[in-house]
Amino acid sequence: MTMREFLQLFATPEFYAMILQLATPLVFAALAALVSNKAGVLNIGIEGAMVSAALAAALFSTLTGSAMLGVLAGVFAGILMGLFFAFCTVRLRTNHILVGIATNILAAGLSVFVVYAITGNKSDYPGIAMTPWNVPLLKDIPLIGEVFFTEVNPLVYLAIVAVFAVRFLFRRTVLGVRILAVGKNEAAAASVGISTDRVKTIALLIAGGLAGFGGAYLSLGYMSSFNTGMVAGRGFIGIAAEAIGAGNPVATALFAVLFGAVNAFSLAAQTFPSFTIPYELLNTLPYLTTTAGLVIYSVIRYRKLHPRLAKKEIKQ
Amino acid sequence: MSLPILRMQGICKSYGPGIIAADDVSFSVDAGEIHALAGENGAGKTTLMKILFGMEKAQRGEIFINEKPVVMADPNIAMAHGIGMVHQHFMLVDDLTVAENVSLGIEPKRHGLFDREAARELVRTLAERFDMPVDPDAFIRDLSVANKQKVEILKVLARRADIIILDEPTAVLTPQETKRFFEQLTALRKAGRTIIVITHKLPEIKAICDRITIMRKGRTVGTYDVASISEQEISRLMIGSDPLPEPILESIDPGPVLLSMHDVSCLSPSGKSALRGITFEVRGGELLGVVGVEGNGQRELVDILTGRKTAYAGSVQLAGDSLQGLSIARIRRHGLSFIPEDRMKDGVDLDGSLVDNATAAIRDDRQFNIGPFQSDRKLDAYAKRLAERYEVRHESLREPIRHLSGGNMQKVVCGREISACKTVLIADQPTRGVDVGSVRTIHDHIELLRQHGKAILLISSDLSEIRTLCRRAIVLHQGEIVAHIDDLAAYTEEELGLYMLGLKRQRTTEAGS
Ligand SMILES: Nc1ncnc2c1ncn2[C@@H]1O[C@H](COP(=O)(O)OP(=O)(O)OP(=O)(O)O)[C@@H](O)[C@H]1O
Ligand SMILES: [Mg+2]
Numbered sequence: 001m002t003m004r005e006f007l008q009l010f011a012t013p014e015f016y017a018m019i020l021q022l023a024t025p026l027v028f029a030a031l032a033a034l035v036s037n038k039a040g041v042l043n044i045g046i047e048g049a050m051v052s053a054a055l056a057a058a059l060f061s062t063l064t065g066s067a068m069l070g071v072l073a074g075v076f077a078g079i080l081m082g083l084f085f086a087f088c089t090v091r092l093r094t095n096h097i098l099v100g101i102a103t104n105i106l107a108a109g110l111s112v113f114v115v116y117a118i119t120g121n122k123s124d125y126p127g128i129a130m131t132p133w134n135v136p137l138l139k140d141i142p143l144i145g146e147v148f149f150t151e152v153n154p155l156v157y158l159a160i161v162a163v164f165a166v167r168f169l170f171r172r173t174v175l176g177v178r179i180l181a182v183g184k185n186e187a188a189a190a191s192v193g194i195s196t197d198r199v200k201t202i203a204l205l206i207a208g209g210l211a212g213f214g215g216a217y218l219s220l221g222y223m224s225s226f227n228t229g230m231v232a233g234r235g236f237i238g239i240a241a242e243a244i245g246a247g248n249p250v251a252t253a254l255f256a257v258l259f260g261a262v263n264a265f266s267l268a269a270q271t272f273p274s275f276t277i278p279y280e281l282l283n284t285l286p287y288l289t290t291t292a293g294l295v296i297y298s299v300i301r302y303r304k305l306h307p308r309l310a311k312k313e314i315k316q
Numbered sequence: 317m318s319l320p321i322l323r324m325q326g327i328c329k330s331y332g333p334g335i336i337a338a339d340d341v342s343f344s345v346d347a348g349e350i351h352a353l354a355g356e357n358g359a360g361k362t363t364l365m366k367i368l369f370g371m372e373k374a375q376r377g378e379i380f381i382n383e384k385p386v387v388m389a390d391p392n393i394a395m396a397h398g399i400g401m402v403h404q405h406f407m408l409v410d411d412l413t414v415a416e417n418v419s420l421g422i423e424p425k426r427h428g429l430f431d432r433e434a435a436r437e438l439v440r441t442l443a444e445r446f447d448m449p450v451d452p453d454a455f456i457r458d459l460s461v462a463n464k465q466k467v468e469i470l471k472v473l474a475r476r477a478d479i480i481i482l483d484e485p486t487a488v489l490t491p492q493e494t495k496r497f498f499e500q501l502t503a504l505r506k507a508g509r510t511i512i513v514i515t516h517k518l519p520e521i522k523a524i525c526d527r528i529t530i531m532r533k534g535r536t537v538g539t540y541d542v543a544s545i546s547e548q549e550i551s552r553l554m555i556g557s558d559p560l561p562e563p564i565l566e567s568i569d570p571g572p573v574l575l576s577m578h579d580v581s582c583l584s585p586s587g588k589s590a591l592r593g594i595t596f597e598v599r600g601g602e603l604l605g606v607v608g609v610e611g612n613g614q615r616e617l618v619d620i621l622t623g624r625k626t627a628y629a630g631s632v633q634l635a636g637d638s639l640q641g642l643s644i645a646r647i648r649r650h651g652l653s654f655i656p657e658d659r660m661k662d663g664v665d666l667d668g669s670l671v672d673n674a675t676a677a678i679r680d681d682r683q684f685n686i687g688p689f690q691s692d693r694k695l696d697a698y699a700k701r702l703a704e705r706y707e708v709r710h711e712s713l714r715e716p717i718r719h720l721s722g723g724n725m726q727k728v729v730c731g732r733e734i735s736a737c738k739t740v741l742i743a744d745q746p747t748r749g750v751d752v753g754s755v756r757t758i759h760d761h762i763e764l765l766r767q768h769g770k771a772i773l774l775i776s777s778d779l780s781e782i783r784t785l786c787r788r789a790i791v792l793h794q795g796e797i798v799a800h801i802d803d804l805a806a807y808t809e810e811e812l813g814l815y816m817l818g819l820k821r822q823r824t825t826e827a828g829s
Contacts, residue, residue, distance in 0.1 A: 188407040192421030193392040
């Protein structure tokens, strides 16, 4: 790839549209991680919730012939997975990580089984894709119109709305404040009569629903079928974005977009014939950046917590 | 006589085989009285009140509110019956603001949403009415322990409880604040509220309480009219003997300077000037008291000395070496021991056992090794001796320390730090929450440490504690030393009060002597 080609890549609206598409499931996943985390639960079951949601969305879209109902089924599946997670961790007090692992393995295995049982092949199940939106007038704005308002899946917009909805939840609603209280100091919340189990369960259901949107988007928006490897660690990348975003919904979403951009770049770069790096290697880029991001983030945080020699002088 | 508004009958509570916290306890409180609940550390006071508030379940016994039986299954039921509780160990969410904490569970709503402004207003009105100024927008994590205590009290007042349980509410308040707080309590009593206070400070009981119930080893010793019982009798009923006399301060020749600050200044987290030009020295065999109204720079002073705050100007020396840039671990290895003011946050590992906590400061010492390994037997023996010397009431060496009562946990921290002290001890409110008998024990050990030539810095909101233990003191006001006092006994409390409030200060020639 020459420098010019490289720069050209950044000048095409398609590239930015692709970022938007790839970032959307990550944003949903990251928000799901954020809501769980605020309730004091490290929820690594998001990945599994997304897998189930993606499959349920594809299944029900073909069953009912409606992409919309498919999405709803996906969200419902995500919430169900959230319920399972909540039942195990909150009611049965099982270790979060173990339940998360179980959720992920369960979803992975079950999805293969269901697909095979229905179609006889082990990996794909067709779905009915959602109709993308074209926003009149706005789509005619050069570049911006092409990226944001032409052929855009409605769930992309919903992801943006969700970021602010989550922010609103924690800033302005009673439930939000209670989730924060429960997550930070359960005993304190319980001492004022808050039912901490209920609050945690609600938070996990919300997280499940968000993951459900992410999964449904993958099978009915980004693609128009379910295949078994399609979530591809996006749940975990979402968790990473949340960690780096340090609990702030907007920052979290921005990091999710950044990871989406890297993903878009690794895909786009493969289309250049002169680009000689094997695509298998390129495909690792999103995961490498995620790891690098986490490392950088930890270093910065460590520095903040353990400041070096003080150099602040005070003027008297 | 009025009917008891609250009656607990035959309460039994055991935390597992052999651990009996309440053994057939009966307790009754009349409407509109201030009732003291006293007893040595680990007597079962907190447990009894947690049962009343629905946070712990008794195995046996009944609770009557206005003579009607009530099953206190959880705090909601207690609150529905007009009971509110200020906990001995804070029940606050560090990452939320004061307003959010105070309104938690009773959040004001507007259009179905959390009305933050109303929550702030609630704090402001309460703070003003009860004369407990706190910033509604401050985060709990940034507050001093005393301010956290105020938030806890406001939290209960906000709930308009009829029966208010206060578990050692004044342990962290300054005498001035305590006085104002008591005025508020008397006002509440006049307004018909009933108040139960747990405290180890006998003068407070005499000052405001109507009746007192004394507990010992999970049983009630009896209930008495406060007017008809002396402080000495109370303490005898509590600990079963007269408290030891206060240690006599023996003079010893001061050794070399072990701890010093020279022209130290720093900023508070919010960027205001917190300390300005602090200069003092403590020699071996000296105990220097830090006097001052809480929040005048004590926290920063301690944080700098213990390496928790590294951004400051000026120099701090420990046994002749600069502390600048040293980590907490390195500073400790230099011989500094530290009793932190907040035992729950900084003092203990709540999930660690008594042995883990008692031996945490001597783990580097090869003396406790067998070959390359640490010897459990030696560590156990050390912990056991420490628990005996400091009268730590415990069931087993292996149980997690969170099962100890507040005062007993404090004794573990004191014992660990005093025993492990090599050169300098920073004691920040060392006897907070400790019963009268054990306060004397701790004082004795601190005095002994001084006689062994160690340098000690004592920070205490209890002026009488400083007067008991120190000859020399510095007075902090708004981050400055306003007086260096060489002979504390020569000053009356009033004179010290003038310095503490900044109404008077030594001239510079006098200061720094
Ligand atoms: N969760 C628990 N598990 C086991 N034992 C406990 C637990 N909580 C308290 N205890 C034990 O019950 C006894 C009574 O404790 P409690 O906290 O009621 O004492 P207290 O009178 O409040 O003492 P203090 O003055 O030190 O606060 C203590 O011996 C303590 O070790
Ligand atoms: Mg107690």
